Amino acid sequence: MSILGTRVIRTEDPRLLTVGGVYVDDLRAPELEGAARLTFVRSTMAHALITGIDASEALREPGVAAVLTAGDMDDLPPPPPESEGGGEGGPVPVGGPWSEPLLAADRVRFVGEPIAVVITDGGYQGEDAAELVSVDYEPLPAVVGARAAVAGESLLFPGTSSNVPVSRVPDSVDDSPFAGCDVVVEQDIVNQRVACLPMESRATAAAYVNGKLTIWHSSQNAQLCRLILAGALGMAPDQMRVIVPDVGGGFGAKVGIDRDAIIVAWACKHTGRALRWAETRSENLVGMTQGRAQLHRVKIGGNRDGRILAYRLDVIQDTGAYPRTGGFLPGLTCLMAPGVYDLPEVQTSFRVAVTNATPVHAYRGAGRPEATAAIERAVDLFAAEIGMDPAEVRRRNFVAPDKFPFATKTGALYDSGEYGAALDKVLAAAGYGELRAEQKRRREHGGPRQLGIGVSTYVEITAADAGAGESAKLVVADDGTATVYTGSSAHGQGHHTAWAMLVQDELGIPMDKVTVIHGDTDLIPDGVGTYASRSLQLGGSAVHKAAIEVKDEGRHQAAEMLEAAEADIVLDTDTGLWQVRGDPDTALTWAQVAGHASGGTLIADVRFSADRPTFPFGAHVAVVEVDTETGKVTLLRHVTVDDAGPVLNPVLAEGQRHGGIAQGAAQALLEEVLYDADGNPLTSTLADYAAITATELPSFELVSSETPTTLNPLGVKGIGEAGTIGSTPAIQNAVVDAVAHLGVRHIDMPATPERVWAAIEEARAQ
Amino acid sequence: MKVSVRVNGHDMTADVEDRMLLVHFLRDVAGLTATNVGCDTTSCGACTVLLDGESVKSCTVLAAQADGRAVTTVEGLAGNGEMHPVQRAFHEQHGLQCGFCTPGMVMAIVSLLRENPHPTEEQVRAGLEGNLCRCTGYHNIVRAALAAAEVAS
Incomplete structure (x- = not known):
């Protein structure tokens, strides 16, 4: 009998449970014996010119071997020329005038940007000495948020004429598809910036071993690290070895090797010393790339029979201080804009805007959760407008099962799907009819604890490359x-x-x-x-x-x-x-x-290699209780169908779904990276950033569904990000649904008590 | 200063900086690297160990405060080559993925079950509020805690 499809508990676990994994900072390899500690001096200003760096006091501290700045980086190849930036094919930095330095030379563009490194014998000495490196700044106006960036009153990059390095905006807008619709709804939606937050922050060690520059790095791909390092340091790949030991979570933020870790590799090459770096969480929350950070304008039109005729999504991507991914993220968002629906007209546009904030990169879902959040809110807005059950509106617009492979208006080719079946399954498992009856009872009773039921149906793209x-x-x-x-x-x-x-x-x-x-x-x-x-x-x-x-x-x-x-x-x-x-x-x-x-x-x-990407799909139902007097949201139940084809090991697949659902719930309910008007981060520690905990989540209810693809011999699609993509809009829709009878039409994420309460009060006042 | 700590049943004496944190004593002096550092605000619980049998976040305890006391880390939990019931439950219930929060999470649950051997799901969730996991959505961690309680009863 085949072992495939059976519940096999993990072979990895006994070691992780009894002696612990060996993450970068746990390495006790002989090559790293006596390695010096590297500590960053980071910008405390969001946007400023650097007018001086004085390391003399730091250099007098015990144990300080060196303080290195951009002035020491005379051994690097020139930055890459300007390019189009990445699209759906993959993340590519824009280069040219938008290039990102390693250590900042004359200008800083976000709080946390690396300015200097201090090399010490011990870790505590490094933190002491880094405090003593004095940096003189001449402040510049901070560009906070993508709208301010697009307005362009202050420019981040000399030699450019705007803060928009990449865009795909049509020359003229065609409104005619909306003209014949019974109902047209428009809404601005914020898909807020969130922290990726792997439990292991970034960590790198570097040493010369047998003449090879050897880098131990917490990454999702050693080979890509080596390729990036070779380019950044001007070395042949075979002069380097990259080793990825145990990694304490990645979620997209550890794809390849980023700026700070490249600096560690450079410092090892430059000084010849074995080095270790493991950032603190406070550094991680300003230095590691963050996710989402899109502003959406949706426009949806259709008829009162529930048929949607036209949909438009305009995206502004806050890419942070440096456009590390070009147009990759909003490109994926626009590609997946129509979701599971067979729509006669779909229009998309995006602009990528640089802001004085931490750079943005992939985070679990990378562009697709944003697409799903936008259309799933739009469909609910449309359903509310025509007074039809949101599940029924979805059913009337799905791509029919006999239409696969299905070419979307945005250029995707969906391989296989059973969207209606997924929705029916999840509604049955949730007891949708009974939930609506309970909601009705509570509304009639009029108490403060109202029930909200949120539905989302999604399709996403996996193995895009x-x-x-x-x-x-x-x-x-x-x-x-x-x-x-x-x-x-x-x-x-x-x-x-x-x-x-x-x-x-x-x-x-x-x-x-x-x-x-x-x-x-x-x-x-x-x-x-x-x-x-x-x-x-x-x-x-x-x-x-x-x-x-x-x-x-x-x-x-x-x-x-x-x-x-x-x-x-x-x-x-x-x-x-x-x-x-x-x-x-x-x-x-x-x-x-x-x-x-x-x-x-x-x-x-x-x-x-496969001919094309695959397109997993599913349907989620979230049930929330909202206290209308305080705005507090409690997620009571979360029921999902996540169909990624045949399941190799249900234990692993369910684990991926659980984690994905929780991260999606975190965005819907709690998590948000915030800056003040001067670009100072307000959520730079775990005491300030509202990472989701066990107390805010229920146990999840998973329903199985397996629709194979023909694109690989196993018939499988990806399951790593599906939970996140489906859960966020289901929960957001549930929150709005709970208070819809009070006149609330939309609430942006995260649905904090303050925000929900304010939405209720605003609706009551009207 | 000189501190003596009984770590997983072994006495250990070392000369350390006054300000050395217990977690760094465990990792860098005792060489026990299972206990991880996940934050710098006592928020994440990755560094949870038992100090005289009670769970503490070892990033918020000075090594000096552990002088003369007994510390148990996840490395000291298994006995005679057998995993502790909480470790075994984590394995059987798939309560871990990347494994980084796991040692702290396991120690927090060991402590939780000593205080309350038969917790409800809600009590387990409340008890784990100070331990963050980014991989599992807590679903299987909670199941593991409940399964370990079941085994012990």
């Missing part, structure tokens, strides 16, 4: 063990368990004889990594493909050994034994078969 594929090398040795070298990069997902399951399923080599290795450019020079929910469909398919190649080679060897035709050789995957069909006495083990091969090993080194 499917063509880049993923690598896998599988080695079966003459002791009967198997080793998988994967270009995919685990940081909590359970790759080691999942990849071992794939090997056992195909080869019959038991999981406990399968070792999985990832995150080391010496061992795996070629790999892409883990982001965009790509791991199983590309990395897993690569392991599957490698296993089939090894099996073919094993069959060849077994045929020779048993002096039989290859066509007569069979592998029993329950026992892992090779035999001549119908002759159990001939059984050979993998150890014997590998031992017969040249070198005593069977090896397959493959890459799997």
